[in-house]
Amino acid sequence: MRLILVGCEYVGTTTLANAIDDWMDSTMGARFSLIHDHWKIPHTSGHPDDSTPEEQAWLLQATPKFKEMHQRHSLYYHVQANGFDNPDSMMIGAHIEDAVYGPMYFGYGGKDHRLDREVVMHQWERTILRFTDATVLVHITADNDVIRQRMHDDPHENMVISEGDIDRVKTRFAELVDWSLLKHKIAVENSGSMTDTMAEFVRKIEPFLTDADRSRTEARALK
Numbered sequence: 001m002r003l004i005l006v007g008c009e010y011v012g013t014t015t016l017a018n019a020i021d022d023w024m025d026s027t028m029g030a031r032f033s034l035i036h037d038h039w040k041i042p043h044t045s046g047h048p049d050d051s052t053p054e055e056q057a058w059l060l061q062a063t064p065k066f067k068e069m070h071q072r073h074s075l076y077y078h079v080q081a082n083g084f085d086n087p088d089s090m091m092i093g094a095h096i097e098d099a100v101y102g103p104m105y106f107g108y109g110g111k112d113h114r115l116d117r118e119v120v121m122h123q124w125e126r127t128i129l130r131f132t133d134a135t136v137l138v139h140i141t142a143d144n145d146v147i148r149q150r151m152h153d154d155p156h157e158n159m160v161i162s163e164g165d166i167d168r169v170k171t172r173f174a175e176l177v178d179w180s181l182l183k184h185k186i187a188v189e190n191s192g193s194m195t196d197t198m199a200e201f202v203r204k205i206e207p208f209l210t211d212a213d214r215s216r217t218e219a220r221a222l223k
Contacts, residue, residue, distance in 0.1 A: 001205075001213050002089045002132065006096040006177065007140035008169045009040065009161045010150040012190040012197070013092045014048075016140060019198050021090065028216035029223075030088065036078060037092035041067060041106055042158050044074065056158050064107030068115060071098050075124055084131040087212045095121040096137075096180070100172045101160055118179060125181040136184040136208045138201070139177045141170070143191045184208050 001024060005013045017035050025031050034047045042056035043049040051059075059067070075095055083089065099117035102109035109117035128135055142150075144166050151163060161169050177185060186204040190197045209217075 001087070001210065002135040003138055004091045004094050004096070004135060004182070005138045005140060006093060006173060007190075008142075008147065008166065008173055009156070009159060010147045011140045011142040012150075012194075013037075013140050015194065016188070016190060016197060016201070017090055017092055019194055020201065023198060023202065024088075027220060028213060029220045030216055032088050032090040033086060035090045035092065036094070039071065039074065039093040039097045040160055041071070041101065044070065053157070060158065067106050068102065068108035068113075071102065072115065072120065075120075076127070079124060079127045079131075081131065087210065089135075095124045096173065096176045099176050100169060104165075104169070104172065105160055118176075121176065121179070122181055129181065133183065134208070134210050135182055136186060136205065137177060137180055137182045138205075139173065139185065139187045140190050141187060142189070144170075146191045 003017075003020070005017055007013050014035075014037055017037065021032050021035065036047065038044045038046065038049060042059040043051060044059065045051045045055070059070070062070070075098065078091065078094070095117075099109060099121050102117050103111075103113070109115060109120070111118070147166050148163055151159070177187075186201075186208075188197060188201050188204065
């Protein structure tokens with residue numbers, strides 16, 4: 001199973017990724033070797049993020065030129081040929097998160113930039129498509145009021161978005177999901193319980209399960 005989960009900060013991408021990992025373990029007897037959730041500046045290190053407050057402050061103070069290079073190099077590192085030897089991959093945010101937040105908050109990647117992120121994201125996706133067409137882009141959404149409440153209940157250290165930007169950020173994620181060259185796409189609503197969210201995910205991912213996914217599921221059911 002090859003997944004890229006994307007959506008506005010606080011829609012629950014990380015929580016859902018961990019729930020999917022648990023579901024895959026229970027139904028297929030396998031887990032993702034790593035969950036790559038490190039494209040939201042300044043949280044760009046480790047699985048999960050292990051950057052110190054000092055390191056985060058350093059990256060936030062870096063120039064747009066450095067931030068752009070740092071993110072682009074990270075993206076291409078994660079689509080090297082040997083990364084496709086494993087049948088499973090889980091990324092959170094990745095190229096779409098970079099294409100939303102780079103121009104909006106960090107001063108790089110807009111339409112007037114030589115590394116326009118709408119162009120870069122297609123280049124990056126074409127690299128994936130050279131190796132596999134099995135990747136599923138999962139667009140996670142949540143109601144604005146739910147996002148606001150989560151921001152107040154569990155604020156992230158050095159969060160990216162602000163409350164007044166929720167609509168604008170959600171709209172941009174939707175635009176870039178539509179712009180994506182990846183042909184397998186699903187949308188999952190995560191305003192309610194994780195049980196309901198996972199039920200929707202399991203239903204919608206079923207047509208895109210790979211032969212390896214299905215054979216592992218059958219083998220697991222026999223145990």
